[in-house]
Structures are given as C-alpha cells and as structure tokens.
Amino acid sequence: MFLSLNLHQLTVLPALRHSMFADRAGQFVDRHRWPLRLDDEGLEVDDYDDGVATYCIVAAGGHHLASVRLRPVRSGSMTEDHFPGLWREALRSGVEITRFCCAPDLSPDQRLSAVSDLLLGLCRHCQASGIVGIFGIVFPAVARVIRQAGWPSNILGEIRDQRGTMVLTQWTPGDLVAWDIQEKRELREEIWTRRRERAQIEMLVA
Numbered sequence: 001m002f003l004s005l006n007l008h009q010l011t012v013l014p015a016l017r018h019s020m021f022a023d024r025a026g027q028f029v030d031r032h033r034w035p036l037r038l039d040d041e042g043l044e045v046d047d048y049d050d051g052v053a054t055y056c057i058v059a060a061g062g063h064h065l066a067s068v069r070l071r072p073v074r075s076g077s078m079t080e081d082h083f084p085g086l087w088r089e090a091l092r093s094g095v096e097i098t099r100f101c102c103a104p105d106l107s108p109d110q111r112l113s114a115v116s117d118l119l120l121g122l123c124r125h126c127q128a129s130g131i132v133g134i135f136g137i138v139f140p141a142v143a144r145v146i147r148q149a150g151w152p153s154n155i156l157g158e159i160r161d162q163r164g165t166m167v168l169t170q171w172t173p174g175d176l177v178a179w180d181i182q183e184k185r186e187l188r189e190e191i192w193t194r195r196r197e198r199a200q201i202e203m204l205v206a
Contacts, residue, residue, distance in 0.1 A: 002121030003057045010055055020057060020064040021045055024101050034163065048078055048098065056125055058117045065106065066114040068122060069099045070134065079137055079168065086137065086157045086168040097136035116149050116185040123151065123181065126173035135170040143169050150180035
C-alpha cells in the first residue's frame, strides 16, 4: 500500500512511524555509518522531519517497507545546508527528496517490488500535487536503481567525501515515467511468476 502522509498523519500511525524511523537508523547509521543523531528510542529523526515534510511510504501490515521524504526548499534544504558545494540557486523554488530507505529484512525480489511501488506512488503524488520536479543527493547506486525501475534522472553534480561518492540528481515526474515504472514492474513480476512455475514443475518431475 502506498501512503502520502504529513508528520501529524504519520504520528497517529505509531507502528508505521516507529518502523520507518527505525529502518532509517539501521540504514544510515548502522550500515552507512553516518554520524546522525538518534533519539531515546534509537530512531533517526532530524530537524527536517517537521510540519512541512511529506512522507511517501510503501507499507504492509502497518509497517514500513520503503519510503522517501519530500520538503519544499523554501523551508530549508539539506543540500544547501550540508552540501554547499553542490547547491544550485536554480533549485531554490523546488522540492527536495531525502532519506530514500528500504526495510532491511526484504528479499531482493521484495525490495525491487517495494521500490517500484514507491517510485510509482511518488511520481503520481508529484503529479497530483503540482510538483514539476524533485531533486536530492543520493549514492550513484541509488540513482541507478531508480533509473532501472523506469525513472531516468539528470545528474547535476558529484561530491566525494568520507561517505563515498554522492550525486546531486534531479527527477521529473510525468505520465510516461509512471507508465514505464508500471510496465517494468509488471514485466518483472511476469518473469518471476514464470520462474516459480518452472521451478515447481522441475521439483515435481525430479
């Protein structure tokens, strides 16, 4: 299930809220070793988790599978504040995407499906909200996964520091993007179904 929630709406869903911020802590602090602040519950909540943030989330059973955070740049930008070398004034009127995160216990197939559902929902959310473009700083591998899922990007800049190489990336939502994401997801599901059926047949005749 895809959800688009503000902070208040997320707060009234405590299991979803806890699992999303806990998965963020696991991904960015435990695995990537970023020196981010955790709260008393061990959750990764920062100054950009505020009343103007929108959380695009894929959930199942009330728990987080994949998510991103959107914020209008007029309310402050993580890129401008923490990566000034990559900041572009042309982004001042835009919408920033941060904290692209997946649950750690997903299988590779489940992760791909969750990412596709997240990107499709994000694209449609942008269209419905009148957002003509989003940007953010991601690892090159993340930009590649998003591109392979059907959403091409425009790389605006690159930086290398102790966290590795990161790229300032811009995405434009649209009908063609949504259709491509959906088509690639359906094709992938069809291939997986055929593989499972073939494996079952092989087990029966073995």
